Amino acid sequence: MNYNDRLSGNEAIAFAMKQIDPDVMAAFPITPSTEIPQYFAQYVANGEVNTEYVPVESEHSSMSACIGAQAAGARAVTATSSAGLALMYEMMYVASSSRLPITLACVNRALTGPININNDHSDSMGIRDAGWIQIYAENNQEAYDNFLQAMPIGEHPDVRLPVMICQDGFITSHALENITLLDTESVKAFVGEYNPENYLLKKENPLAIGPYDLGCHYMEHKIQQAESMKFAKERILEVAAEFEKISGRKYGLFEEYQMEDAEVALVLIGSSAGTAKAAVEELREQGVKAGLIKIRVFRPFPAEEIAEALKNVKAVAIMDKAESFSAQGGPLFAEVRSALYDLESRPKAVGYVYGLGGRDITPQHFQGVYGRLLDIAKGGDLGPVYTHLGQRG
Amino acid sequence: MELERTYHFKKTLEKKERFAPGHRLCAGCGAGIAVRGVLRALNEEDRAVIGNATGCLEVSSFLYPYTAYEDSYIHTAFESAGASLSGVEAAYNALKRKGKVKDTVKFITFGGDGGTYDIGFQSLSGAMERGHDLTYVCYDNEAYMNTGIQRSSSTPRFASATTSPAGSVVPGKKQNKKNLTDIIAAHNVPYVAQTTFIGNFRDLYTKARKAIYTPGATFLNVMAPCPRGWEYPAEMLPEICRLAVETCVWPLFEVENGVWRLSYEPKKKLPVEEYLRMQGRFRHMFKPGNEWMIEAAQKSVDENWEKLLAKCLG
Known part of the structure; x- marks a missing residue:
């Protein structure tokens, strides 16, 4: 059942996360995305989610912890902005090349030099070639809807890529809008369970992740990533069509x-x-x-x-x-x-x-x-x- | 759990290897010995996820498509071993709560001194402070060996490294070694210990068992010499470790729930000179006119030893 509520963009993302109830969230505060881990930490404190919340000491570590968690077989999420995303840069490549469909809520903010907390897209554009799917929102409704579609896209066995859900810092992250929410049961049914084929904690088949690749394998691994990114376009449209059925809202590329x-x-x-x-x-x-x-x-x-x-x-x-x-x-x-x-x-x-x-x-x-x-x-x-x-x- | 009080060398060695032969570490390298020794401390029925910072160990033990680990293994980057294993441990807690994982899994991560004392120090500190149920093992070979023997904050004073070379003006590294074991102990984690390869490996084994099976974040600092960086013949590794302990350059101790305990006290503390003389990286200290360097090294070892004794006996 769809219903209306008045939420900021950050609240909408935190609420989507709560409805999904991921296994692990690792995050470090940075303006303007700070509210997302704040809202989420309160859900954890109130017992409203079943998530392990890891309050890391930096964004480099939040992405590293998400990589560890997702590799272990869990669904991991994080949120960041600007310098936080820049600090993750190295690990963003590790996430995508390890084929781990982590979901990151990016609240776009200008990169420092000089320091500035307001919106532009220099953070996510700076990281556009790291092998992450990037989906952008115009308003709070789209931020919410895009976040719900992230996991069905990224976790598809032929995609297996991390997804960045972007919205404009302050303009949508802090502005209240009337938006239409899905009931949690519909969200859970739409997003589904994360059941990877191989993961670190799988008893039957130990797994090694993060090898040293010599020249004879590195290029093949990169081409596999590139092929998955090509396929992702089709998957994004499939997921959008499924999402339209439960929400009535239509999305394309x-x-x-x-x-x-x-x-x-x-x-x-x-x-x-x-x-x-x-x-x-x-x-x-x-x-x-x-x-x-x-x-x-x-x-x-x-x-x-x-x-x-x-x-x-x-x-x-x-x-x-x-x-x-x-x-x-x-x-x-x-x-x-x-x-x-x-x-x-x-x-x-x-x-x-x-x-x-x-x-x-x-x-x-x-x-x-x-x-x-x-x-x-x-x-x-x-x-x-x-x-x-x-x-x- | 109650850990056994007696140590059976032969029985311990008969346990199934969890770090398989065929890795590409150098002969006489301490890293592989540290990994084998620590993993031997696992109960055979327990599974483990092994973490690793980038370094010699990583590039020598997991070259695609071959892994030397019988257990699951994850390497992410140089400075992220503490954080990545935090994420694995968090996932274990979540999946266990949901009934998706049922058996016991232990979490052990290895990093060299570069990945531990220096670039990975922040993520290690974070993991310790948050108290994840994991063991971080530093195999300390006192320089960045993987990139070619550059100095680290763990390199001892006067050691010649490629970014702190001994020359006619500068006598090797100018600064003393960072005391990381103390720094981690200051995180008030339940178990911290310093060890190396001595005799029948009893010290390494019992400390690794305590570290792995003490609930919470624990830390082991294992002196793991490097034949290339320290310049010694491969077969001299046990003798170097023995002298490190007998000279009190690398004392064996543990800090259990805040209680400092000396694991071994040499009957007669040997002069540091005997330890230095065996290694090419200290060669210049023995040139005429450089006697003051050996004196300064001895003074530093003595001071640290007195401080440690005060903590253990006080």
Whole structure:
């Protein structure tokens, strides 16, 4: 039975964890994800979950403990942000290469230098090639729904990859929204039991994990990971279809908003989609054929599907909430522009880096971008393809 | 559980090996001896999950697709052995509560001094403080041997290592060895001990049994010489261990529920010179004009020994 409640994004994730009742949670507090282990520790203290809670002394250790727990045959979860995710960097590769479907709630926050606690995507984008599935949310509802889908995706025998469920720090993690929750019985039935084929604590068959690979095996192991990531796309869609049956909410690899006849479009990730949709609405009222693609799944990257969705667009702006210091645009821009390459006739593409360290983005900003795209669509000058948006002066 | 009071050397050696031959450690290496000796202390009917920090032991005992361990084994990274085994132990508690695991499983993790005194110190401290039911065993060979004998905080003063070489100006490592056993004892865990390979292995065996079967987090520090880093002929390993103990360079002791106990007191404490002389890493200390180094080394050993005696007798 679905029911409504008013929860912050962090509460929604903690509540999803409580409904799932994982075997082990290991976490270390860091703003803005701190509330997740706090809520969860209270569930443990109140006997509302059956989880072993490991209050580790760092994020490096939280990921290490999750790896140990998941390898032992348990379902392990953690949460982090920013520098915490950066400290996990080494262990993120160990988790994915050991094929351990750990679930991590990432509350996106800018990386330090200078220290900043507000939202951008530099943390999870910095770790995008670590072999984790990455799913992003626009709002609290999506954060909750995505978290419930993580384990059925990652634990599938042909996937066996860890999953990162991302949401925007403070913007969704701390804002209250009315969201629809599933009853715990339905969640448990949907997520199911974790029954890996091999694990450390299996009596019948001792297992060794974490070998030294010589050159004769390392590459084969990496290709197996890569093949699983390819298959994950199919599995993500299967799980989304199953989830729709119990929730009535439909999910894909990305959301297409007003794209059927769009001539100009934006591609972006996360909560800014809500702001961009407001801009699209206003432009549509003025007769402008504006559309929007909101990326839900960044890893595996849905390249063919995005190319298909953009093939009739004349000009597209790809919006990164992270700098990559490549001197030619952010990571999303690089991926999307590359995806367009195989089209017979390609839209013109420009990239923007915006919203760093929590810098506000408004419908007016997006209208300005659409205005530029309309000029380009009419044959105007493309101009610089890599610029920033929302900065002072 | 009640541990046996008598030690039967032959009966102990007849127990089934849990660290199989065919690993690729060097001849005369202490790491493999430490692992065999510690795992021999397990009850034969008990299962174990063995953890390991990155290091010589790891790259020599689990080269894909061959493992030297009869038990389940996990290696994750250099600095994460304490945390990873914490996670395994947490999973065991959860799965046992849910009835998914029924029998007894013990948790033992091995790290060299690099993975224990230095890069893995934080995760070790965390695991000890949280009190997971596991045993952390440091095989202490007093330098980063796997990467080629670089100094660690466990390397003794004056030892020549590749990042603290003895030269015409600098006399090897400038700092004294960190006293990790004391630091772990200060975590107030129920059992901490220091041992090495002596005689019939009674000391190692009984301490390993206590460590493994004392509920809670326990720590064993095992001096495990390295023939390449210490520069000795492989067959001299037992003699080096004996001299480490007889000179009080590496005293044998245990701390059980806060009570310090000396395991062995040499009848006649030998001069540290006898221990140093056997190892190439201290060669420069015996050059004319460097007598002060041997004096300083002796002074440091004497001070530490007096401090230990005070704790054990006080």
